[in-house]
Amino acid sequence: MNGTGVVIAGAGVTRHGFFPSRDWKDLVVESAYAALHDAGVSPGEVSGGFVSVSLPETFEQQNLGAIAADELGLAPAAFSQVGAACAGGTVALMNGVAAIASGAVRAVLVIGVEKQSDAASTADSMLHFPDAEYEAPAGFDYVDLMALMHDRYVRKYGATHEAIAQWVVQDRWYARRNPIAIDYGRAALTVAEVLDSPMVSRPITRAACGRACDGASAVVLMRAGGAPADCEPVEIAGIAQATGPNVLAAKFGHPASAGADIAEAVPTEVAAKKAYAQAGIEPHHIGLAQVHDCFSVMGPLHMEGLGIFPPGKAAAAAADGETALDGRCPTNTDGGRIGLGHPTGATGVSIAVESALQLRGRCGDRQVPDPDIAVCQSMGGSNATSAVAVLRRPR
Amino acid sequence: MSGTMKSATKSAAKGATNGIGNSRAAVGVSGIGVALPAGRLAVSEIHEVWGTVPPQVLRRRGVTHRSVCDPDADAVTLAAEATRTALRAAEGPAPGAVFFGSQTCPYLTKAGAALLADMAGLPRSVFAADVQFSGKSGTAALLCALAWVGAGFADAALAVGTDTLGPHVAPGDPQEYTAGSGAVAVVVTRDAALATVDATGSATSDTNDGFRTDGERHIRTGGAVMTATDVGLIEHCTTAWERLGAMPGPPRFLAGPQPDAVTPVRLAKRLGLPAECAAPCVVAQGIGDVGAAAPLLGLARALELAAPGDRIAVLGYGCGAGSDALLLTVRAPATDTGLSEALTARRTVSYAAACRQERHFQGLDRLVGSYE
Amino acid sequence: MWSPTEPVYRIATPTPAKAWRSRDGRYRLVGNRCEDCVLPFFPKRRVCPQCHSRSLTETVLAPYGRVVSAAEDRTPLIGHVGRDSRPFAIVALEDGPCVLTELVDVDTGTDAGGEGGPTTVTEGTEVELVVRKWRREASGPYQYGYKFRPRRAR
Numbered sequence: 038m039n040g041t042g043v044v045i046a047g048a049g050v051t052r053h054g055f056f057p058s059r060d061w062k063d064l065v066v067e068s069a070y071a072a073l074h075d076a077g078v079s080p081g082e083v084s085g086g087f088v089s090v091s092l093p094e095t096f097e098q099q100n101l102g103a104i105a106a107d108e109l110g111l112a113p114a115a116f117s118q119v120g121a122a123c124a125g126g127t128v129a130l131m132n133g134v135a136a137i138a139s140g141a142v143r144a145v146l147v148i149g150v151e152k153q154s155d156a157a158s159t160a161d162s163m164l165h166f167p168d169a170e171y172e173a174p175a176g177f178d179y180v181d182l183m184a185l186m187h188d189r190y191v192r193k194y195g196a197t198h199e200a201i202a203q204w205v206v207q208d209r210w211y212a213r214r215n216p217i218a219i220d221y222g223r224a225a226l227t228v229a230e231v232l233d234s235p236m237v238s239r240p241i242t243r244a245a246c247g248r249a250c251d252g253a254s255a256v257v258l259m260r261a262g263g264a265p266a267d268c269e270p271v272e273i274a275g276i277a278q279a280t281g282p283n284v285l286a287a288k289f290g291h292p293a294s295a296g297a298d299i300a301e302a303v304p305t306e307v308a309a310k311k312a313y314a315q316a317g318i319e320p321h322h323i324g325l326a327q328v329h330d331c332f333s334v335m336g337p338l339h340m341e342g343l344g345i346f347p348p349g350k351a352a353a354a355a356a357d358g359e360t361a362l363d364g365r366c367p368t369n370t371d372g373g374r375i376g377l378g379h380p381t382g383a384t385g386v387s388i389a390v391e392s393a394l395q396l397r398g399r400c401g402d403r404q405v406p407d408p409d410i411a412v413c414q415s416m417g418g419s420n421a422t423s424a425v426a427v428l429r430r431p432r
Numbered sequence: 433m434s435g436t437m438k439s440a441t442k443s444a445a446k447g448a449t450n451g452i453g454n455s456r457a458a459v460g461v462s463g464i465g466v467a468l469p470a471g472r473l474a475v476s477e478i479h480e481v482w483g484t485v486p487p488q489v490l491r492r493r494g495v496t497h498r499s500v501c502d503p504d505a506d507a508v509t510l511a512a513e514a515t516r517t518a519l520r521a522a523e524g525p526a527p528g529a530v531f532f533g534s535q536t537c538p539y540l541t542k543a544g545a546a547l548l549a550d551m552a553g554l555p556r557s558v559f560a561a562d563v564q565f566s567g568k569s570g571t572a573a574l575l576c577a578l579a580w581v582g583a584g585f586a587d588a589a590l591a592v593g594t595d596t597l598g599p600h601v602a603p604g605d606p607q608e609y610t611a612g613s614g615a616v617a618v619v620v621t622r623d624a625a626l627a628t629v630d631a632t633g634s635a636t637s638d639t640n641d642g643f644r645t646d647g648e649r650h651i652r653t654g655g656a657v658m659t660a661t662d663v664g665l666i667e668h669c670t671t672a673w674e675r676l677g678a679m680p681g682p683p684r685f686l687a688g689p690q691p692d693a694v695t696p697v698r699l700a701k702r703l704g705l706p707a708e709c710a711a712p713c714v715v716a717q718g719i720g721d722v723g724a725a726a727p728l729l730g731l732a733r734a735l736e737l738a739a740p741g742d743r744i745a746v747l748g749y750g751c752g753a754g755s756d757a758l759l760l761t762v763r764a765p766a767t768d769t770g771l772s773e774a775l776t777a778r779r780t781v782s783y784a785a786a787c788r789q790e791r792h793f794q795g796l797d798r799l800v801g802s803y804e
Numbered sequence: 805m806w807s808p809t810e811p812v813y814r815i816a817t818p819t820p821a822k823a824w825r826s827r828d829g830r831y832r833l834v835g836n837r838c839e840d841c842v843l844p845f846f847p848k849r850r851v852c853p854q855c856h857s858r859s860l861t862e863t864v865l866a867p868y869g870r871v872v873s874a875a876e877d878r879t880p881l882i883g884h885v886g887r888d889s890r891p892f893a894i895v896a897l898e899d900g901p902c903v904l905t906e907l908v909d910v911d912t913g914t915d916a917g918g919e920g921g922p923t924t925v926t927e928g929t930e931v932e933l934v935v936r937k938w939r940r941e942a943s944g945p946y947q948y949g950y951k952f953r954p955r956r957a958r
Contacts, residue, residue, distance in 0.1 A: 094815070094816070097815060160879070160881055161881060161882070164881070168847075170823075170826040170829070170830075170847060171826070171829065171830070171847055171903070171904070171949075172904055174823065174938050174939055174941075174947050174949065175904070175905070175906060175938050175939075175949055175951075176877070176880060176881050176883065176884035176890075176906065176938065176939065177877075177892065177904060178881055180879070181875065181877050181892060182904075184875035184876075184877075185873045185874075185875050185892075185893070185894055185904070187875070188873045188874060188875050189872070189873040189894070192873065192927060235878075236876075236878040237878060237879050238875055238876065238877045238878060238879065239875055239876040239878060240875065241875075282853075284847065284904075285894070285904050286846075286894055286895075286901070286902035286903050286904045287845075287847075287901075287902070289872070289894065289896065289901075289902040290900065290901070290902070291853065292843070292853050292854035293853065299873070299894070470909045502886075502887070502908070502936070503885070503886025503887060504884075504886070504887075504908070504936040504937040504938070504951070505936060505937065506937060506946075508946075508948070509934070509935050509936050509937060509948065512831075512934075512935040512948075513934050513935065516867075516933075516934075517957070520957060538946060539946075542945075547948070550827060550828075550831055551831040551832065551935050551948070553831075553832050553864065768957070768958075770956065770957075773956045777909060777956070779909075779911055785888065788886055789886050789887075791886075795885075
């Protein structure tokens with residue numbers, strides 16, 4: 038198999054940040070119409086869509102597919118809401134690919150949106166994702182779960198806290214060059230600043246946390262060859278999703294983990310192999326990656342899951358510059374979850390938007406030189422699910 | 433409840449008429465476990481903040497620190513911890529009855545005993561009841577368990593004395609200097625592997641020396657006229673003691689109520705007993721008054737120190753007011769009560785931290801962002 | 805003027821039944837074991853992920869284990885504050901499964917001095933179960949559950 042036969046015809050994204058005066062509907066409309074405009078597709082041509090959101094509770098609203106379709110003026114198009122925690126955007130993309138590939142629809146809008154600033158506390162709003170019986174009520178939010186992963190990764194592989202902190206420094210480097218990033222234009226960070234920032238959950242410091250924020254992203258999907266002649270389509274060469282246990286402790290000794298525990302991104306590895314097979318690529322072909330670094334340690338974990346670096350080696354490789362703009366595989370060129378911001382439901386779409394813009398060569402002073410194949414990955418829960426998409430420059 | 437324990441067997445009945453020296457009594461203690469929170473607050477720090485009790489009075493009471501309830505602990509969790517230790521030590525049948533003795537159960541409507549039974553993994557068929565009689569809830573629960581097993585209602589019963597006085601005494605109240613927290617669980621069986629209970633006695637009257645009405649958070653005292661005279665503790669304990677009947681000589685140990693570190697010795701003297709029988713059972717010096725658990729803590733200490741054949745008297749007192757007395761004969765010293773570990777595993781807590789832990793500050797009840 | 809009888813609106817609050825259902829796991833580590841491939845699980849599973857058997861038998865796991873990975877929560881959620889530090893860990897139970905758990909009484913010792921001292925827990929530290937309050941449920945009751953502390957019992 039080679040490719041999905043589906044292209045991203047257009048992409049749109051809003052500024053990431055805290056916007057108390059903007060509703061989720063404002064963000065959806067801005068990103069979706071930017072994507073339609075980019076594709077050169079008229080609204081009437083869209084006959085389906087998927088809306089990814091992870092915290093509809095903060096909207097005090099569900100059934101967002103129908104509501105978004107009507108807000109966009111697209112009713113009666115077939116829209117539905119997709120949820121897969123922070124991987125929802127990529128899973129929505131996968132649904133969109135399937136819808137196009139089935140031939141049932143000609144153009145699909147895939148939208149991700151989040152209004153984290155409407156939640157009283159990010160840790161609290163995200164508390165529906167850790168296990169509801171044994172983790173959340175015991176007082177463990179995401180940063181706590183990831184702190185254990187960080188600790189385990191360091192213990193198991195001998196990675197250094199300094200190398201992991203370097204990931205944050207790199208995110209800031211890209212983010213200050215990305216006009217939509219929450220950290221756009223901010224000063225460069227140092228490893229010492231990352232390590233010395235207030236401790237949130239030892240060993241994770243505040244600077245090493247993804248920046249939950251508001252934002253929306255959208256892409257228009259069409260059949261390859263069916264997109265408007267004057268748009269710049271980017272091929273979705275492969276896309277796949279995999280799951281694992283959501284209960285953190287259950288990852289130890291789980292039959293599907295094959296000896297791995299919380300220091301490995303098992304679902305990412307499984308999804309990546311499927312997506313690479315569909316795209317007909319090997320990890321060494323990848324020249325650009327977007328990975329789910331909701332906390333600094335998760336960046337290296339997923340780079341290893343994607344097979345770009347061997348187990349336990351990614352933090353050191355990134356610290357050595359292999360993921361920098363002039364490195365072997367520039368990574369999180371939009372600033373990542375820490376520098377761009379992390380509107381959780383939108384993230385899985387925004388990484389596809391960034392990949393598409395990079396493959397088209399539209400990223401200004403953070404543009405990767407001549408990328409050919411980009412991989413983007415998002416994680417939902419504490420490695421409970423992971424989705425991987427392989428994007429290819431039009432040939 | 434008063435009088436001697438009735439033996440279930442005819443052969444033991446003769447010895448049970450006065451109870452003394454009968455090593456074949458039908459019922460007694462087969463396991464005992466202790467739980468204390470690790471936090472310790474220096475009495476001198478409370479004095480620095482409030483100064484409501486003169487330093488020489490504090491010194492006289494002999495308590496240097498009080499235990500501080502953890503923010504995630506209450507009378508139920510302390511009871512569960514003590515029960516785990518007691519059941520681990522005790523052999524024999526699972527308890528068929530649970531008596532939860534406390535004046536500070538976290539629930540006013542809902543049985544602490546039922547929570548405890550579930551936490552201890554006891555079968556659904558268990559009988560459970562809360563026993564609420566201020567500082568003597570623990571001995572009252574123990575008497576209930578002894579009666580239950582003695583009557584043949586179950587082969588084994590669990591009695592717990594547990595209290596968290598720190599959260600339930602107002603800052604600045606003279607009681608705050610000694611308001612500790614802790615729990616003791618006692619497994620009662622016919623085998624009575626540790627000690628038999630040979631005689632019991634009680635005394636009760638309506639005495640307003642301490643109380644807490646429905647909906648009130650803090651326990652109040654009846655003032656010096658009630659607490660500093662003999663109408664409460666001394667008179668009730670004396671009456672209960674006398675119900676134990678004549679003894680051939682003083683018991684080796686007297687485990688008394690421990691509102692402070694000197695009352696047990698003072699009580700022993702009033703009962704005509706040597707100070708040496710009370711002093712070894714006093715543990716209040718470093719933990720303060722642990723309410724319903726206090727006399728049972730003394731029992732745990734006595735059971736650890738005792739030799740087979742030794743007699744131990746237990747005297748509980750609760751304001752409101754009443755006293756229970758028990759006379760035990762030791763069959764085997766107790767090991768693994770958890771008492772010494774609970775006394776040594778400690779952490780110094782400042783007055784401000786104690787107020788935070790015991791929720792004397794109006795806490796933030798809203799969510800605040802904990803990471804961006 | 806605000807009055808305590810004026811309700812504060814709260815969406816989607818579960819009844820006490822929801823947490824009540826899982827109390828045996830929280831109080832006593834009741835897990836289960838696959839009857840076919842004998843793998844032990846905590847929390848209880850409905851299907852064995854290894855052999856897909858749906859025949860699983862409840863089993864109470866021993867309340868002892870060893871620390872595998874440890875961290876310390878410096879920004880506890882509301883309802884979990886009050887301690888000087890809030891260490892937590894993955895604990896590998898003696899009976900096989902691992903649990904995520906808060907650690908208590910780790911900063912104690914015979915002469916433990918100041919508050920919030922460095923935790924002494926490291927990989928391999930033996931721990932035992934204690935039941936503590938987890939939080940107060942949105943619907944009112946206290947929710948109790950396991951925490952672990954350095955092992956005392958032998």
